[in-house]
Amino acid sequence: MDTGEETPARLRGMPSRLLSMLATHAQRLVGDALADADARxxxxxxxxxxxxxxxxxxxxxxxxxxxxxxxxxxxxxxxxDRKLLERTPDPGDRRRNVITLTREGRRHLGRLDALLADVQNDLLAPLSAVERDALTGLLGRLLDHHTR
Amino acid sequence: MDTGEETPARLRGMPSRLLSMLATHAQRLVGDALADADARxxxxxxxxxxxxxxxxxxxxxxxxxxxxxxxxxxxxxxxxDRKLLERTPDPGDRRRNVITLTREGRRHLGRLDALLADVQNDLLAPLSAVERDALTGLLGRLLDHHTR
DNA sequence: TGAATTCGTTAGTGCGACTAACATTTAGGG
DNA sequence: CCCTAAATGTTAGTCGCACTAACGAATTCA
Structure with a gap:
């Protein structure tokens, strides 16, 4: 996604496009970071x-x-398979499985948390703290509106 | 992507996640609208x-x-195939093709423009004009930072 | 008790992003 | 001028995420 040349104005200014492109970048950052821990x-x-x-x-x-x-x-x-959680049949409802986090699973999650915290920083690098809040606020509101 | 129950706080507040989820919604809106015109x-x-x-x-x-x-x-x-553009060999550089928009292609683009304008409105519905500008401004800056 | 619903699972689709490799053609540097 | 490097179009794949359809088994409800 290296737009070396000029990007059409229509795409440059369209919110849905900005969103998608930025999300792609974010996902690449996240994906690469998680891949270092064999995660997705x-x-x-x-x-x-x-x-x-x-x-x-x-x-x-x-x-x-x-x-x-x-x-x-x-x-x-x-x-x-990696023993990060366990799947056991639910005795109370035999349709269900009960999924339980293991100790190693919890540790693994801690590592991922750390990796992802760094990614957020990289992603929002050019924004001030106030701007970051503004952004997550706006995104959150839109998301609420569209999921609720 | 219907999170009927509670969403983990970590995901609810992580910018990259908000971005991805909202982008998914946006892409569904865009995709559905474009599909009505057999486009992607x-x-x-x-x-x-x-x-x-x-x-x-x-x-x-x-x-x-x-x-x-x-x-x-x-x-x-x-x-x-739909005659919306033409692919002709470039006489000046025989490695290249020259892609040219047809009249129907231009008309088709006009239809898509209209469809997408509606989608942007739906997407940003809960935001005021000022907020919309703020959002696209922030997204644009981040995108610049990550592509340039 | 019979019908509708829930649950886990398998299988398959679609789209966007991305890589590798190849043949052809062009451009550049000794 | 030649030879190498680069650009171009193309084919053929991969990967991740989102989403649908259908199924058998178990449970709930009318």
Whole structure:
């Protein structure tokens, strides 16, 4: 995505475009950082949800993370293979699995947290603290409006 | 991406995440709107570049739009099949093709412009004019910083 | 009890971003 | 002038994320 030459004005000024392009850059930063820890966005989201809300069924985790339950299967497989979480049948509801964070999972999440904190700084580097707040405020409001 | 339940605080406040999620929503809006005209993001970017800067080689268009030259091949094929642009060998440099917008291509672009203007409004609906400017300003600065 | 719903899972789609490799053609440096 | 390096168009892949359809098994509800 190296626009060495002139970019069409229409694209340069269109919010949805700015958003997409910047999100692409952000995702590359995030993706590269996470890759250093053999992780992806879904891994982080899932681990974070588990730590903050505790063990839960896959369906509940799907709702909390926004990851489709179909995609969650593979994500959980990957993390379970590495013993970062455990998948056990729910005795109280035999349709469900209970997903539980392991000690190593929690440690892994800590590493990812640190990596991602750096990324946020790089991403927002040119903005002052006030501007950063303004940006996240505006983004948050838009997101609320479109998800709620 | 329907987060019906609670979202982890870490994700709710992380700029890169807000950005990605909002960009996803924006792209869905844009994608749906463009789909009504049998178009995709790449189509619009390419047509816009052609109208603003005139006929050009595929490599030049790749630089201007940020679309990889490999992906541009298919995009141009699709639009050429629909007579929205023309691909002719460049007599002055036999490595190159000259891509030229047709009259119908220009008309098609006009339709897409209208569709996308509506999408921008929907996207930014909850923001005042001042806030919209603030947002695009901040996004633009970040994008500049990361591409330049 | 029968119908509708929930849950985990498999399989497959679409789009955008990105890489590698190749043949052809052009441009540049000794 | 030649030879090497670079540019161009093209084919063929990969990857990640978002999303749909369909299924069997288990549970809830009317």
């Amino acid at each position: 966005t879904y891994h982080y989201a899932l681990l974070a949800a588990l730590e903050e809300f505790g063990s839960a069924s896959q369906a509940a985790l799907s709702r909390r993370t926004g990851i489709y339950r179909s995609d969650l299967v593979a994500t959980i497989n990957e993390l379970a | 993001t790449y189509h619009y970017a390419l047509l816009a570049a052609l109208e603003e800067f005139g006929s050009a080689s595929q490599a030049a268009l790749s630089r201007r739009t940020g679309i990889y030259r490999s992906d541009l091949v298919a995009t141009i094929n699709e639009l050429a």
